[in-house]
Amino acid sequence: MNDTRNDSHIIDNLQAPVDAELLDRLHQRLEQQAEHADLLDVAYTTVDSPVGQLLLAATPRGLIRVAYANEDHEKVLATLTHKVSPRILRAPRRLDTVARELDEYFSKRRQSFDLDLDLSLSHGFRQLVQQHLPEIGYGQTRSYREVAELVGNPKAVRAVGTACATNPLPVVVPCHRVLRTDGTLGGYIGGLAAKTTLLELEAA
Known part of the structure; x- marks a missing residue:
């Protein structure tokens, strides 16, 4: 009988609505701790653009990947995990400058990019x-x-x-x-x- 009550309690908790704000705060804390401990080799985020959603990824050396939605962002991240490092995390703040310059480009306020690039995926x-x-x-x-x-x-x-x-x-x-x-x-x-x-x- 107790087992049934416990199972019911667990199910109720799992079905409870997720607090998006809490999850965001927890993710930000994880991001900060990973950076502080030097455990973040690849940071990524996604941005909207006139050519669809773009995946942006960067290493400490610079921007390493810009991927279109038709490339399948999940596959791109899996490739980065395999070819670069498994220490990969969504960390939008690390890509703020890239996102800003792309926004300026798409709004015709920028004609060239001033970004550090990591070209190590090509040889x-x-x-x-x-x-x-x-x-x-x-x-x-x-x-x-x-x-x-x-x-x-x-x-x-x-x-x-x-x-x-x-x-x-x-x-x-x-x-x-x-x-x-x-x-x-x-x-x-x-x-x-x-x-x-x-x-x-x-x-x-």
């Missing part, structure tokens, strides 16, 4: 291409061939396409400014609608 030629992409100015476009020439390897057009397609920092590292030689959009990690939105935003 070799891909990373080289991604390092050079910010040289394509706001409102400008280049062809895959022109980017290949920019990085000193004119024949590596396909490799440039792969580097753009696997760019872990879209929007901030502007692979959306790279088009096919005939001027058509080509592929884009966030989808062609997102690429069109970004190009139209910068052209306006």
